Amino acid sequence: ALVDRGADVMARSGVYGLLVLMNASLPLAYTAPAGVKPLVMTGDLVQMAPRRLFETLRFVLEMCVPGALRPGGDGWALTARVRLIHASVRDRLSRSPEWRAADWGVPINQFDMLGTNLAFSASFMQGMRRLGFSYAEDESRAVMELWRVSGHWIGVTPELLVRTEGEGRRAAAAIMVCQEMPDDDSRALVESLLRVPFVPWATQTNRVMSTVYAALSRALIGNVYADALGYPHTPVAPILAGYRVAASASDWRRRSLPAGERIAVELGRASWRTALGVGLGGRPAEFRIPGRGGAVRSKRFLRGRSVPPRVAQAKAGRRTG
Template sequence: MNTTPTAPPRPRYDDAALDALCAQGDPLADETVAEMFRRGEVGDLNTLMRFFTTTGDPLPERLPASARAYFEATAMPPSWVDWDLMEQARLFFMDNAAHINTGLSFAAMPATYAVPRIARLLSSTHSLDYPSRRMANTGQFVTYLMRTDSFAEGSTFIPAAQKVRLLHAAIRHHLRHGGHWDLAKDGIPICQEDMIGGQICFSLLVLDAMHRLGIHMSEEGAEAYFYAWRVVGAMLGCDLSAAPRTLTEARDFCDLYLLRNLGPSPEGARLTAQLTRLYEDVVPGTLFDPMVPATVRYLVGDTIGDWLEVPRSAWDTAARAVPVFLGLLETIEDSSPYAEWALDKAGSLLAGFELASLTRGRVMHHAIPAELRPDFGVKPPRTGRWVPPAPVH
């Protein structure tokens, strides 16, 4: 008798499945935030959370009881984590830090802006008045994730993930109870469809961007990087029974998600303009400023580039030559272990410089908003070489 366990069936993604995900939030975090708002404890929590930044630290004594239960329940990574795969993901990140940051900044982030309901949601928060804050938070979060001790005592990643999950729940709470979000049209704000979609944007779309830039990656490295983001998704409240388990499944989900949701919006164009200005400020001098929108357009394509009102210029041709330049660097890197060490070190330093420029050397804290932007109309409630999987036809 064959007792070999069979793999669970491959998830089936269709409009009905994603419609169901669009109606789901994150019960644990949502209930925690609702209780804190009912008790008026959000301000106390934000103050105390600045002193809870590393795994293993005792929770603040005056932490509200509703929040204490949440932090205790989410204090450990999922029990199913494969730590060998996580180490592969960390090494992949170390080898490709600058390229990953480029994919996040110039492809994944603009792609989220091309989803109108996400762009409207992002525009509702105070922090988008300061676009560097979201990029700094994202970059710092990824850096925390890929450290050697990211899940060990004394690490900063798990508390950051716990806070981000509560932040998402707080935004959901405001928008659902403020009467200014079309639940019938857009579903639950930061719904499971968008949470899983965000996990895929920061994994698969980053890998897609690296592939488009001509970066050589092994199949194992790409799968490990995706796996690390699956772990992140679990810690941020994604429903893993519906989330893709492999890059091939991620492609199935991603194709349908983007087909259903991509489109133009004034908020998306505004956010993209803020993003390009931000990175033009990071690049020293002004000579190469036009390369920023040209790189965004090259990585997201002309259709999304036009929706986001990314300007066209003669620099678009230069952006298409980037893979040739990076291919030359990889040839040099493969020529000797010293060249490999030097280029990896340079990439790490470049990624560190970019993050330092965005954070201005500060630690970014995730606070639960007591209210959203007044002009949005929401008032606080009284309560080898990796080849991308083929698209689905």
């Protein structure tokens, strides 16, 4: 099935995929000042950045398992859980006197959800291409179909979801044009990213790696948004060149070896799960659902596994439950 193929294509990205998620997909998702307000107002994402971000990785990982998005699958159950969380946060913030609807629209609206969906699909592949990886047309369509189905289950209006990488890039560009530039909340979230060890062999992010991450982000998202998000000015060319050499060699081996594709997928999933285990410290991934007077943690379910996690019209938002 096309969705299952997309899951394998995503998973084979391995450590390089983790780097693109952290240094391109998430920063791009944080560029929307209105979109990050629910993250800041309902939780401790800045203070608990490493754990919360590895829970996001758990969400992506669960999407990228063949069969996971079929009704009853783990990924399907996860998206239902996230949809419930969104509905709870949306209701809570809509009634909060601190929520400025005239400025920010409906909390977690269609505009925001579509932007996040595209950050994990079209923008992710664009970042991987910039590192030196290649995607055949059928592979690109498979990844887009994977996230189209995920977006459908999570509550994005079907008419807004796209089927091709080109459509995804155009939709992402339209969203960026329509939103305000990043604010202090966006910059605080990005600063927290630079402290997260997103590779399996690192237990902490030191100053050198933070500099490398900042340079890689600048190379992947461009100077305009890197400046707006507060990334330091660091030498980009040598760092990007080094990653491109290593990534291109890895992609060449995948395409050249008889079992290269299967090996890449298996090693990719293994590296993601290793990074997840290190990042979560062996504890199950959780989401917090805002409740009266605070938040409650999600319960583990589903066979004992833990579950983490056109444009102007979309910005106005539609309630989904």
